[in-house]
Amino acid sequence: MDLRHLRYFLAVAETRNFTQAAANCYVAQSALSQQIARLEKDVGAQLFSRTSRSVRLTAAGELLEPLARRIFADVDNAQAALDALSGLRRGRLRLGLVQTRASLVDLVEVMADYHARHPGVDFHVTNAPSSEMAAAVLAGDLDIAVVGLAPRQLPDGLDHTVLADDPLILIVPADHALAGREVADLADLPDSHQLIQFTKGTGLRRQVESAFARAGVEPGQHFQVGQIYDMIRLAARGIGVTVVPHSSVFGAGSLLGPNPDNTLPYGAHALRLTDEAAVHTVCAVHDSKRLAPAAAAFLEVIGRHAVKE
Structure with a gap:
């Protein structure tokens, strides 16, 4: 099985178009079609179902696609390992970063520290929901992902390092029934509350939903927002409550900025949760079976920045 054939196969699988795939690979469409035909002969199965209007993967094609991606990930790792024989002077790091601003782990400082140590390594950074990035590491599309998932929420087959456990807090407007408290249980929220949630599929969303499940209550009426800063401001203005x-609220690196008095806008109130398991866990995940030198070096650097209990 020729790697060139696999590369052409992936180009068609990604574009679902032979003409576009040929252009992306800088070859004539006829040549690409011939190479795909040879690959289909080698594997003994048709990989694409072609009509005048569409190109679809067959069952064999769907089986081959993730395997082909892992093969190319292994090839890249092999090249990186050979480069590392003379020191980590060059390479590529495909890095996924959590969408939330994890102030307990300053990822900008981590990347700056890493770049200072290994200036020849190129970053390819992805921002996506934590569950998607964890799956991408497992598939070999990312080397490392920093995700907002607890170890029990990670896919089987991934290794992880817990970087921080950030307690979750409840934000309520000044006129809310719970505003006079310092601590609350999520079950104490009135049935009529409206919950401001973070984006679906993110680690924070999963942690909040888990906290409500442990409290034995449904999140209730809710809507989602794509920025934590907006979630806090909306809660402060009385649109709803948020977790x-x-x-993200308190401390030098918080979204609200330096705040010596620990006050929230518009008199909003922050409450600690009685549920000690209600935390936003930040993990660095990788696949130890295919860990390139550039990725191993990043794990070492980020470990220096982890929040120690």
Whole structure:
């Protein structure tokens, strides 16, 4: 099985178009079609179902696609390992970063530290929901992902390092029934509350939903927002209540900025949760079976920045 054939196969699988795939690979469409035909002969199965209007993967094609991606990931890792024989002077790091601002782990400082140590390594950074990035590491499309998932929420087959456990807090407007408290249980929320949630599929969303499940209550009426800063401001203005990481509100790196008095806008109130398991866990995940030198070096650097209990 020729790697060139596999590369052409992936180009068609991604574009679902032979003409576009040929252009992306800088070859004539006829040549690409011939190479795909040879690959289909080698594997003994048709990989694409072609009509005048569409190109679809067959069952064999769907089986081959993730395997082909892992093969190319292994090839890249092999080249990186050979480069590392003379020191980590060059390479590529495909990095996924959590969408939330994890102030307990300053990822900008981590990347700056890593770049200072290994200036020849190129970053390819992806921002996506945590569950998607964890799956991408497992598939070999990312080397490392920093995700907002607890170890029990990670797919089987991934290794992880817990970087921080950030307690979740409840934000309520000034006139809310719970505003006079310092601590609350999520079950104490009135049935009529409206919950401001983070984007579906993110680690924070999963942690909040898990906290409500442990409290034995449904999240109730809710809507989602794509920025934690907006979630906090909307709750402060009385649109609803929200649950966010403590570090996004308080501390030098918080979204609200330096706040010596720990006050929230418009008199909003922050409450600690009685549920000690209600935390936003930040993990660095990788596949130890295919860990390139550039990725191993990044794990070492980020470990220096992890929040120690």
